[in-house]
Amino acid sequence: MTMPQTDQSRIRNFCIVAHIDHGKSTLADRIIEKTGLLTSREMQEQVLDNMDLERERGITIKAQAVRTVYKANDGNEYIFNLIDTPGHVDFNYEVSRALAACDGAILVVDAAQGIEAQTLANVYLALDHDLDVFPVINKIDLPSAQPERVKNEIEDVIGIEAQDAPLISAKNGTGIEDVLEAIVHKIPAPKGNADNPLQALIFDSVYDSYKGVIVFCRVMEGRVAKGTKIKMIATGASFDVVEVGYFGAGQFIPCEELSAGMVGYLTASIKNVKDTTVGDTVTDAERPCASPLPGYKKVLPMVYCGVYPADGAKYPDLRDALEKLQLNDASLFYEPETSIALGFGFRCGFLGLLHLEIIQERLEREYNLDLVTTAPGVVYKVHKTNGEVIELTNPSNLPDPSEIEYMEEPVVNAEIMVTSEFIGSIMELCQERRGRYISMEYVEETRAVLKYELPLNEIIYDFFDALKSRSRGYASFDYDIKGYERSELVKLDILINKEEVDALSFIVHKESAYERGRKMCEKLKDEIPRHLFEIPIQAAVGGKVIARETVKAMRKDVLAKCYGGDITRKKKLLEKQKEGKKRMRQIGSVEIPQKAFMSVLKLDDQ
Amino acid sequence: MKTLGVYIHIPFCVRKCVYCDFLSFPAEREIQKRYIDALKREIEENAVRYRDYTVKTIFFGGGTPSILPENDIKYIINALKVYYNISPDAEVTLEANPKTAGYEKFLALIDAGVNRLSLGLQSADNDELKLLGRIHTYEDFLKSYEEARKAGFGNINIDLISAVPSQTVKSWENTLKKAAQLSPEHISAYSLIVEENTPLGDRSSDFPPLPDEEDERLMYHRTKSILEKEGYRRYEISNYAKKGFESRHNIIYWQRGAAHTHDYAGFGLGASSTVGASRWKNTNDINKYIMSDGRDDIKEEYETLPQDDLMEEFMFLGLRMTCGISTDEFFQTFGKKAEDVYKDVLYKWTKQGFMEQSGGYIRLTDQGLDFANMVFADFIL
Numbered sequence: 001m002t003m004p005q006t007d008q009s010r011i012r013n014f015c016i017v018a019h020i021d022h023g024k025s026t027l028a029d030r031i032i033e034k035t036g037l038l039t040s041r042e043m044q045e046q047v048l049d050n051m052d053l054e055r056e057r058g059i060t061i062k063a064q065a066v067r068t069v070y071k072a073n074d075g076n077e078y079i080f081n082l083i084d085t086p087g088h089v090d091f092n093y094e095v096s097r098a099l100a101a102c103d104g105a106i107l108v109v110d111a112a113q114g115i116e117a118q119t120l121a122n123v124y125l126a127l128d129h130d131l132d133v134f135p136v137i138n139k140i141d142l143p144s145a146q147p148e149r150v151k152n153e154i155e156d157v158i159g160i161e162a163q164d165a166p167l168i169s170a171k172n173g174t175g176i177e178d179v180l181e182a183i184v185h186k187i188p189a190p191k192g193n194a195d196n197p198l199q200a201l202i203f204d205s206v207y208d209s210y211k212g213v214i215v216f217c218r219v220m221e222g223r224v225a226k227g228t229k230i231k232m233i234a235t236g237a238s239f240d241v242v243e244v245g246y247f248g249a250g251q252f253i254p255c256e257e258l259s260a261g262m263v264g265y266l267t268a269s270i271k272n273v274k275d276t277t278v279g280d281t282v283t284d285a286e287r288p289c290a291s292p293l294p295g296y297k298k299v300l301p302m303v304y305c306g307v308y309p310a311d312g313a314k315y316p317d318l319r320d321a322l323e324k325l326q327l328n329d330a331s332l333f334y335e336p337e338t339s340i341a342l343g344f345g346f347r348c349g350f351l352g353l354l355h356l357e358i359i360q361e362r363l364e365r366e367y368n369l370d371l372v373t374t375a376p377g378v379v380y381k382v383h384k385t386n387g388e389v390i391e392l393t394n395p396s397n398l399p400d401p402s403e404i405e406y407m408e409e410p411v412v413n414a415e416i417m418v419t420s421e422f423i424g425s426i427m428e429l430c431q432e433r434r435g436r437y438i439s440m441e442y443v444e445e446t447r448a449v450l451k452y453e454l455p456l457n458e459i460i461y462d463f464f465d466a467l468k469s470r471s472r473g474y475a476s477f478d479y480d481i482k483g484y485e486r487s488e489l490v491k492l493d494i495l496i497n498k499e500e501v502d503a504l505s506f507i508v509h510k511e512s513a514y515e516r517g518r519k520m521c522e523k524l525k526d527e528i529p530r531h532l533f534e535i536p537i538q539a540a541v542g543g544k545v546i547a548r549e550t551v552k553a554m555r556k557d558v559l560a561k562c563y564g565g566d567i568t569r570k571k572k573l574l575e576k577q578k579e580g581k582k583r584m585r586q587i588g589s590v591e592i593p594q595k596a597f598m599s600v601l602k603l604d605d606q
Numbered sequence: 607m608k609t610l611g612v613y614i615h616i617p618f619c620v621r622k623c624v625y626c627d628f629l630s631f632p633a634e635r636e637i638q639k640r641y642i643d644a645l646k647r648e649i650e651e652n653a654v655r656y657r658d659y660t661v662k663t664i665f666f667g668g669g670t671p672s673i674l675p676e677n678d679i680k681y682i683i684n685a686l687k688v689y690y691n692i693s694p695d696a697e698v699t700l701e702a703n704p705k706t707a708g709y710e711k712f713l714a715l716i717d718a719g720v721n722r723l724s725l726g727l728q729s730a731d732n733d734e735l736k737l738l739g740r741i742h743t744y745e746d747f748l749k750s751y752e753e754a755r756k757a758g759f760g761n762i763n764i765d766l767i768s769a770v771p772s773q774t775v776k777s778w779e780n781t782l783k784k785a786a787q788l789s790p791e792h793i794s795a796y797s798l799i800v801e802e803n804t805p806l807g808d809r810s811s812d813f814p815p816l817p818d819e820e821d822e823r824l825m826y827h828r829t830k831s832i833l834e835k836e837g838y839r840r841y842e843i844s845n846y847a848k849k850g851f852e853s854r855h856n857i858i859y860w861q862r863g864a865a866h867t868h869d870y871a872g873f874g875l876g877a878s879s880t881v882g883a884s885r886w887k888n889t890n891d892i893n894k895y896i897m898s899d900g901r902d903d904i905k906e907e908y909e910t911l912p913q914d915d916l917m918e919e920f921m922f923l924g925l926r927m928t929c930g931i932s933t934d935e936f937f938q939t940f941g942k943k944a945e946d947v948y949k950d951v952l953y954k955w956t957k958q959g960f961m962e963q964s965g966g967y968i969r970l971t972d973q974g975l976d977f978a979n980m981v982f983a984d985f986i987l
């Protein structure tokens with residue numbers, strides 16, 4: 001099948017940026033539907049979010065793209081390449097590469113809620129990439145919609161023209177024509193010369209068991225076709241292109257070639273996504289471009305935790321599952337580790353907590369694994385007295401305090417957007433989490449942007465939930481990594497029946513050690529079932545006990561009655577009791593349920 | 607010889623008690639009549655299955671069987687007599703609640719063949735009785751008890767429940783002593799189990815607090831010490847009897863073993879039967895039961911127990927009894943030695959002091975009985 005040679009001036013490469021729930025995916029669906037790529041009947045809701053998890057959570061995890069043709073009012077047909085970007089701060093780098101593949105962006109703002117923290121973060125990111133951004137006001141069908149107020153807010157806060165922004169309801173299909181025309185007129189056509197050496201930006205890739213890695217790319221300069229010998233500049237890997245094509249809705253449609261300005265995919269029997277990292281530049285091995293496209297960086301995991309199979313025998317299954325997930329997700333890191341408490345498992349690295357949760361859920365759902373995960377931690381830099389610096393991802397590996405000169409932890413720049421009535425409680429939250437106040441700016445009379453520097457380890461557990469609950473859901477939050485700062489950190493150890501449980505250790509700021517230790521002991525007291533003997537639970541820092549709770553000895557465990565009619569039922573109870581026991585981890589003579597290992601995650605529950 | 611225990615379920619009561627999760631409910635007389643007819647049909651239709659058996663025990667349970675007119679009970683016992691071989695010395699028990707039966711009814715029941723009466727007292731404290739939703743006072747109970755004796759019942763059980771809301775150790779001791787003073791042949795003393803689907807188990811309901819753990823344990827231990835001092839012997843976790851008056855019917859449930867000497871047939875709504883390795887349960891649907899032809903259309907949850915299940919039950923039921931399980935009986939039944947099948951478990955709990963073995967029996971120690979569930983769970987294969 002061939003794609004008609006297209007005039008660059010009839011191509012529009014764009015993305016949609018929005019705060020979560022402002023209607024990004026619904027608008028994308030309407031654009032696809034209205035341009036006739038699919039009838040609404042054929043279309044499964046939200047074509048672009050095609051992982052089950054994405055649909056359930058209403059978020060986009062992987063970048064996706066779709067090509068569609070629009071016959072504009074000027075009588076010409078335009079090719080729209082809509083690139084859907086991930087919508088979460090964990091995936092900021094992926095977002096930036098997807099934006100770099102576009103020439104313009106549609107900013108969707110909820111007519112009732114106005115601008116939120118993610119709106120700002122994403123718009124700034126788009127403007128940083130020199131994209132032309134035009135706003136649309138969505139959800140005008142809501143009774144609480146205030147389109148005029150939102151228009152003014154966009155002009156005041158972001159400083160882009162908004163008076164003629166299309167007023168739409170993506171849900172009802174209102175105003176979509178206006179959006180399509182605006183795409184033609186307000187988003188610039190791509191530039192670039194097809195005769196120059198090939199220069200294409202990789203903005204995502206997926207693994208296919210037949211074709212190998214399918215590389216999603218935007219051709220900036222030159223052309224690529226079947227047979228082109230390509231080279232990835234950053235990784236240095238080279239391949240012979242097997243197929244190029246563009247994106248139908250949920251399918252790959254092969255074509256003759258991709259030339260400057262076009263968005264599409266290529267395959268080249270690539271076995272490993274590691275060879276096709278996002279942000280890398282693809283060039284022609286025989287006629288390479290002079291320099292790579294700007295902005296490439298190697299993405300490093302920010303959050304680590306131990307992942308163990310609940311059933312030790314499932315270790316090989318877990319390894320296979322991680323291997324398969326990594327085929328599609330180069331940012332997932334894992335290496336084998338052993339815990340005295342949990343046996344054989346893996347230390348896994350993630351871009352952030354959402355990424356961690358997604359991987360965990362996919363392992364459990366798609367690979368049917370029952371997991372025990374340890375408390376997530378960040379990467380600390382330990383400066384040893386001998387001058388050596390180690391990057392600590394597992395608290396158990398912390399050197400003896402006498403060998404430590406000092407430690408550093410990652411710190412983020414956080415922006416929190418909040419209505420004025422909650423400013424006090426949000427500032428309090430940030431103080432509790434060791435935040436350093438930077439500034440506060442009112443974006444309008446009743447809303448402000450709070451800027452704080454926060455240690456990453458204070459926000460990886462439940463900061464987002466705390467933020468939501470203290471602002472009745474009104475605060476929004478975004479952050480990026482600022483860098484490492486020296487900090488007074490200690491390792492908090494948990495001793496159960498006088499035995500240290502390695503999987504429960506974590507790194508904590510000296511000031512919060514007592515509080516955390518106390519809460520941890522309280523939590524564990526509730527999680528650990530009574531035994532025939534009393535069990536002390538202690539929190540210790542450097543061998544010194546700072547908190548203690550006791551699980552009292554069990555006094556009695558007997559069912560008073562059992563007659564003919566309830567033997568089956570009673571047997572089920574005993575089976576359950578036995579099953580529960582099997583799922584416990586034995587530490588010395590104490591049996592610890594698996595969920596106790598996750599309890600540190602929920603220390604702030606009331 | 608094949609022997610059989612017969613259980614007959616009477617699902618009717620005057621009013622549900624707050625802790626009760628048994629299959630029972632108030633019903634109009636018309637429903638009761640049709641139920642008795644259906645019960646008779648079931649007994650007749652299944653007679654062939656039990657042709658070779660001698661019935662050693664009959665137990666009317668409920669519900670409150672004593673709310674039925676005595677003729678209904680007589681009608682059912684007669685049906686059994688016509689179609690089954692009833693041993694002349696069969697134990698025939700009927701559960702009764704105070705205020706639902708008096709002297710005349712007791713006389714008629716004895717005449718019909720009932721020779722053991724199980725009276726539900728639960729507590730000797732009228733406030734506690736009221737809280738539990740019982741329809742009678744302690745005084746009502748006394749009257750029933752005396753009339754039962756007068757009518758000629760020489761074998762009476764009293765049911766008691768400890769650890770009920772608001773109960774103190776003292777009031778429980780008082781209940782135990784008052785019950786023992788009457789000198790019944792048998793006392794069942796249960797620790798309350800709060801079941802989810804009962805008013806008591808409903809978290810939103812507002813009952814006074816249950817005794818705390820220390821008190822509950824104290825009550826449980828006082829039960830044994832007080833009753834033993836009064837001449838009762840504990841023979842099962844919650845059951846006490848004067849010598850020779852242990853409930854033969856209930857022992858059939860607890861002592862599994864050599865084929866067809868511990869079979870039981872359950873007739874009536876929701877009743878369970880176990881014959882050899884087969885087990886089934888009747889429907890819980892009263893309409894379905896009443897309309898049935900008494901044959902297999904009301905039988906549900908058929909299962910054939912594999913040997914592992916049989917061994918598990920042999921152990922966790924048998925170990926409820928203080929005499930323990932007979933190792934010979936185990937070997938004769940399964941062709942394997944209990945000491946081999948459960949080697950590790952026996953070692954573990956013997957070492958812990960929860961089990962002991964002597965005279966061909968393996969049993970739980972007093973201490974072990976306190977943690978029976980924990981030990982039993984280990985006997986699940």
